[in-house]
Amino acid sequence: MINSFYEGIIVTCCVNIIAVLGMSVLTGFTRLFSFGNAGFMAIGAYTAAICSVQFHLPFALSILIGSAAAGIVAYLLGSLTIRLRGDYFLISCLGFGECVRVLFLYLRDITGGAVGYTGIPFRTTWIVALVCAIAAFIIAWNLIHSRFGQAFSAIRENEVAAAANGIDVVKYKKMSFVFSAIFAGWAGGLYAHYLQHITPVLFNLPKSCELVITTVLGGLGSLSGSVLGTLVVQLLPEFFRKFSEYRMLAYGIAVVLVILLRPSGLMGYKEFPDLFKKTGKKKSTGGA
Amino acid sequence: MNSNTPLLEMKGVEKHFGGVRAIDNFDLRVMPRDIYGLIGPNGAGKTTIFNTITGIYQADAGQIFFEGKDITKIRPHEAAAIGIARTFQNIRLFGNLSVKMNVIIACNIRGGYTMAEALLRLPRYRKVSKETEERAMKFLDSVGLTDKADDIASSLPYGHQRKLEIARAMATDPKLLLLDEPAAGMNEEESLDLVDFVKKLHRDNPITILMIEHHMDVVSRLCEQCTVLDFGKTLAQGTVEEVKQNEAVIAAYLGGEL
Numbered sequence: 440m441i442n443s444f445y446e447g448i449i450v451t452c453c454v455n456i457i458a459v460l461g462m463s464v465l466t467g468f469t470r471l472f473s474f475g476n477a478g479f480m481a482i483g484a485y486t487a488a489i490c491s492v493q494f495h496l497p498f499a500l501s502i503l504i505g506s507a508a509a510g511i512v513a514y515l516l517g518s519l520t521i522r523l524r525g526d527y528f529l530i531s532c533l534g535f536g537e538c539v540r541v542l543f544l545y546l547r548d549i550t551g552g553a554v555g556y557t558g559i560p561f562r563t564t565w566i567v568a569l570v571c572a573i574a575a576f577i578i579a580w581n582l583i584h585s586r587f588g589q590a591f592s593a594i595r596e597n598e599v600a601a602a603a604n605g606i607d608v609v610k611y612k613k614m615s616f617v618f619s620a621i622f623a624g625w626a627g628g629l630y631a632h633y634l635q636h637i638t639p640v641l642f643n644l645p646k647s648c649e650l651v652i653t654t655v656l657g658g659l660g661s662l663s664g665s666v667l668g669t670l671v672v673q674l675l676p677e678f679f680r681k682f683s684e685y686r687m688l689a690y691g692i693a694v695v696l697v698i699l700l701r702p703s704g705l706m707g708y709k710e711f712p713d714l715f716k717k718t719g720k721k722k723s724t725g726g727a
Numbered sequence: 728m729n730s731n732t733p734l735l736e737m738k739g740v741e742k743h744f745g746g747v748r749a750i751d752n753f754d755l756r757v758m759p760r761d762i763y764g765l766i767g768p769n770g771a772g773k774t775t776i777f778n779t780i781t782g783i784y785q786a787d788a789g790q791i792f793f794e795g796k797d798i799t800k801i802r803p804h805e806a807a808a809i810g811i812a813r814t815f816q817n818i819r820l821f822g823n824l825s826v827k828m829n830v831i832i833a834c835n836i837r838g839g840y841t842m843a844e845a846l847l848r849l850p851r852y853r854k855v856s857k858e859t860e861e862r863a864m865k866f867l868d869s870v871g872l873t874d875k876a877d878d879i880a881s882s883l884p885y886g887h888q889r890k891l892e893i894a895r896a897m898a899t900d901p902k903l904l905l906l907d908e909p910a911a912g913m914n915e916e917e918s919l920d921l922v923d924f925v926k927k928l929h930r931d932n933p934i935t936i937l938m939i940e941h942h943m944d945v946v947s948r949l950c951e952q953c954t955v956l957d958f959g960k961t962l963a964q965g966t967v968e969e970v971k972q973n974e975a976v977i978a979a980y981l982g983g984e985l
C-alpha cells in the first residue's frame with residue numbers, strides 16, 4: 440500500500456510533530472525553554488517498550504503509560520526547578536536530559552545499555568502515527584484556546600500582570616511543562632514501536648536542541664507553525680541526503696537567520712486560517 | 728464584619744531595599760466605597776505600598792488586613808482572587824494578544840470548566856467560553872473600546888492602553904481597585920475625562936478605589952480622604968483640603984504643584 444521509505448518519512452514526521460507541539464505549548468505559548476525534552480521522549484520510549492515487551496501490555500496502554508511516566512517525572516522535576524529564573528530553568532532541563540540518557544546507558548539490565556533495547560513489536564504504522572499526530576494537534580489546539588492556554592499566553596506576555604489577574608504563575612508553568620513532557624513521552628513511545636530497537640543516543644542533547652530549533656523556526660505562539668517547522672526540518676534533509684552530516688550546521692544557520700530576519704519564526708503568533716484573513720487589522724491568536 | 732471595619736487596613740508596614748526605607752511605619756485605613764488618594768513626590772514609596780498590598784513584595788514588618796483578614800503574606804494571584812485588582816504605573820498589558828483577549832484572561836478568574844472539559848470541548852466548556860467572551864465585551868464596552876476588540880493590545884494609543892488596563896482589572900470582579908497614576912502622561916483635558924471616567928466606574932460598580940496620583944486637580948476632584956508620603960514616611964493624612972494646608976506637605980513640595 441505504501442512503501443517502507445515513505446512510511447518511515449511519515450512516521451518520523453508525525454512523531455516529531457507530537458514532540459514539537461509539546462515544545463510549542465511550553466516555549467511558544469508559555470515562553471519556557473527546555474533543552475531536555477528528548478529526555479522525556481526517552482522516558483516515554485523506554486517505558487512503553489518495556490510495558491510491551493516485558494509485560495505484554497496492549498500497544499495503546501503501553502503508550503499511555505509511557506506518556507504518563509514522562510508527565511510524572513516532569514511534575515517532580517518542575518516542582519524543583521520551575522521557580523528558577525528562565526535561564527537557570529533552561530540549564531536544569533539540559534542537565535536533566537543528559538542525566539536520563541546516561542542513566543539509560545548504565546541501567547544495562549533493564550535498558551540494554553548502549554546496545555539498545557530490542558524486540559519491541561512493530562505497531563506504529565503510518566496510519567497510527569498520522570492519527571496520533573492529528574489527535575495531538577486537536578488536543579493542543581483545544582488546550583491553547585481554553586482558559587488554561589490563555590493563562591500560558593498571559594504568562595508569556597507579562598508574568599507580573601498575569602499574577603495580578605489571578606493566574607498562579609508557578610502552577611500554570613508547571614502545567615505547561617508537564618503537558619510538553621506528556622507529548623514528548625507519547626512521541627517517544629510511538630517511535631519505539633516503529634523502530635523496534637531503541638538506544639539512548641537517539642534521545643541525546645542534539646535531539647533536544649532539534650526540538651527547540653524546530654519550534655523557534657516554525658514560529659513561537661503558533662501550533663500550525665510548529666507543524667510546518669517540523670515538516671521543513673524533517674523533510675529537507677531527506678532531499679539533501681548527501682549533506683546530512685551538516686544537518687546541525689544547517690539548523691544552526693537557519694535559526695540565526697530566522698532570529699535576525701524574522702524573529703517570530705515562519706508563522707509567529709499566527710495560525711494558518713489567519714493567513715487568509717484580510718490583513719487590515721492585525722489579529723493575534725496567542726490563545727485567541 | 729460590621730460597617731466600621733475598614734476594607735483595607737495597614738498597620739506599621741515597612742519595606743526596605745538595602746539601606747533605603749521605601750516605606751516606614753506606614754498606616755492606612757480605607758473604608759468600603761471610599762475613593763482614597765495616595766500622594767507624594769517621586770520615590771516616596773507609593774508604588775511600593777501597592778506592591779506590598781498585592782503580594783509582589785513581602786512587608787518586612789507590620790500587618791495588612793483586607794475585610795478584617797490578615798493578608799500580609801498573600802501571593803499576587805491570591806490577592807486577585809479575594810478581590811484586589813490593580814493597574815500598573817508603567818502599563819503592563821498582554822501586548823501581543825488582542826484587546827479582547829486581555830480582558831478574557833482576567834474574566835477567567837472565575838474558572839468554570841475543567842481541563843478535561845476543555846480538551847474534549849464538552850458543552851460546559853463551550854457555554855462558559857461564550858459567556859466569558861460576552862462578559863469581556865461588556866467590560867470593553869464600559870471603557871469604550873468595543874470597536875478595538877480585535878486589535879493587538881500594544882498597538883493601542885497610550886490613553887486607550889490605560890483604559891484597557893482598568894477594564895482588565897475590573898474583569899477580575901474586584902472589591903478594591905488600586906490605580907497607580909492613572910492620569911500619568913495625560914494633559915489637562917484628558918485628566919478631566921479620566922476624573923469623569925473614574926467617578927462613573929465608582930458609581931456603577933460596588934468598588935472601593937485607592938489611587939496614586941500626582942495631578943492635584945484629579946485628586947481633589949475624586950478623593951475625600953488622602954495620605955501624603957515623602958521618603959516612605961507619612962507627612963499628612965486627612966481630607967484633601969486639610970492636607971493642602973499642612974506645612975510639612977507644603978515644604979515637601981516646595982510650593983510646587985500644591
Ligand SMILES: Nc1ncnc2c1ncn2[C@@H]1O[C@H](COP(=O)(O)OP(=O)(O)OP(=O)(O)O)[C@@H](O)[C@H]1O
Nearest residue numbers: 744747749767768769770771772773774775776816
Ligand atoms: N525592587 C526595588 N529594589 C530596590 N529599590 C526599590 C525597589 N522598588 C522600589 N525601590 C525604591 O524604593 C523607593 C520608593 O519607590 P516607589 O517606586 O515606591 O516610589 P513612588 O512613590 O511610586 O515613586 P514614583 O512617583 O516615581 O512612581 C525608591 O527609592 C525606589 O528606588
Ligand SMILES: [Mg+2]
Nearest residue numbers: 773774775816
Ligand atoms: Mg510609583
